[in-house]
Amino acid sequence: MPELIKAPTQIPVPGGKVIDExxxxxxxxxxxxxIAKMIAPGGWTEPFQTPSFDEFTVVLRGTVRVEHDGGFTDVSAGQAIVTRAGERIRYTTPTGEGAEYVAICLPAFGPDLANRDSD
Structure with a gap:
């Protein structure tokens, strides 16, 4: 039987980013x-991480920058990016408008699976 998800749970994170899982x-x-929707303010950043999950990110508004070993990739509204488990990455919002995006993680996101750097 289908299961209705009536509302998300807001996950508290520092830096002004809102995560609705x-x-x-x-x-x-x-x-x-x-599956989570994120709203990140302009200039937001997080530590580098080497996740143990694949992440599929669709940008709805603004620009998300994904920094990686080869440099960085800017992902604009209407675009998507796929990052694979084991890749060292960092997400930021380089423009003043910030960004709104949806992230799908396989397996499900967990802080213990993000493997964040301690910088």
Missing amino acids: YVGRVNSGESAVS
Whole structure:
């Protein structure tokens, strides 16, 4: 039977970014996949990470910059990017407008699976 997700759970994070998890470990108990909508202010950044999950990101508004070993890739509204487990990456919002985007992680996101650098 279909399962309605009536509302997301907001995941607290520093730096002014808002994470609304619809499907995942916190909101629905799902460990195979997570789906979350993020809103990040302009100039937002997070530490580098080497996740143990694949991440599929669709940008709805603004620009998300993905820094990686080969440099960086700017992903604009209407575009998507795929990062693979084991790649060292960092997400930022390089423009003043910030960004709104949806991230799908396989398996589901978990802080212990992000493997964030301690910088």
